[in-house]
Amino acid sequence: MSRQLASKWLKTAALLKYPVAAVHIPQTKAFNSGNLLNMLSHYGMVYIKPVVGGGGYGVIRVSGSGGAYRYTHMKITRSFTQFDQMYRSLIRVKARRRYLIQQGIHLATIQGRPIDYRVKVVKTERGWVFRSMVGRLARPGLVVTNLSKGGTMLSGRRALALSLPHISGKHKRREMRSLTLTCTHIMESQFPGVGQLGFDYGLDHSGKIWILEVNTRPQ
Template sequence: MAGRQLASKWLKTEALLSDARIAGYIPRTKAYSAAALLSMLRIYGNVVIKPVVGGGGYGVIKVFRDTRGYGFTSMDSTRVYSDFRSMRRALDRVKVRRRYLIQQGITLARIAGRPIDYRVKVVKNNGVWEFRSMVGRLARPGLFVTNLCKGGTMMSCRQGLRHSLPSIKSSAKKSEMRRLTIHCIGILERRFPGIGELGFDYAVDHSGRIWILEVNTRPQ
């Protein structure tokens, strides 16, 4: 039984941010507005915008600021504009017709230039939460989204960590993901009673730091 569904990324992010031990693992996140987008681009240089409700990489766009000006990447297409206003007008035409949030851009560790992140799936079985899978998702060449439905390649978590960050102990990173997952389950179950299945999307950046990108109540 899958249990309660919770579509809003914003509600789940808010719940995790309420815990001081987890808040530091969450990229800075804001509701989408032009002012918030400009502010976060000035601070971080690149951000990801994603629909508050949606999955499978649908509608996810990377927005950046660099020496050329302002730009965005949607799937494998990148556009650059000399000023923020022109970029935002073009971005508004590309966004799907849903509410969006803005998330601090994380520079993912890579394998042969392709970004990789990790999906940890847990299921509640007879009242006990069980780990069902921990896998790496390697983006299709040319894309920044890692979703398997967008052509990403699945590999074991250990294989992904060893190939993307060979100088870091993969077993320690796996253990940290497991500990984070267990702690987050408690937070989410208290806030949203009835959930029975969760998929955690973790990033490991180029320095080896773990980030919680999002949590799904209907993981694929």
């Protein structure tokens, strides 16, 4: 049976050990008041995510600085004039779950809807092989792209052509495959026994590839 890892912290920390992967990972810190305020001051927008969990559940987009703060959870956006007010509200929303803060990446979009990519690999007797590369287009009004949350699946080729028409889609697909193989070997060396992996990639408007998450039980 393929080894499974639930903690986003554990998987992120493993990849951060290797510069070839680390340059593609958004800054990630533990969720607390000081870290959230500092990252908002630096990036303007961040995502907070449960350390354990998937399917886009519990993901919250937070933005703001000075006297204007807001967060979006599912389709609900709340605004605040003070950081402390917003932070107290976030504490209530997240309840007792452990959260992390991830640098917000302004993803390329299609008609204003964010899109990201899932690349899945599995280990066979012949070694690691690619199973799929698809784009996931967020449902209108949502900040997550997960299909379980109403996202739309597109082929990787079509998703790149529609979201980044000024960039070579063929080159980006090749780049994602190369990064996937590199990170797969890292994950296998750090966690012997993994047999399937799903890499969630986001591309910003310049075409840079960001590793948003790694799944050991990809759907």
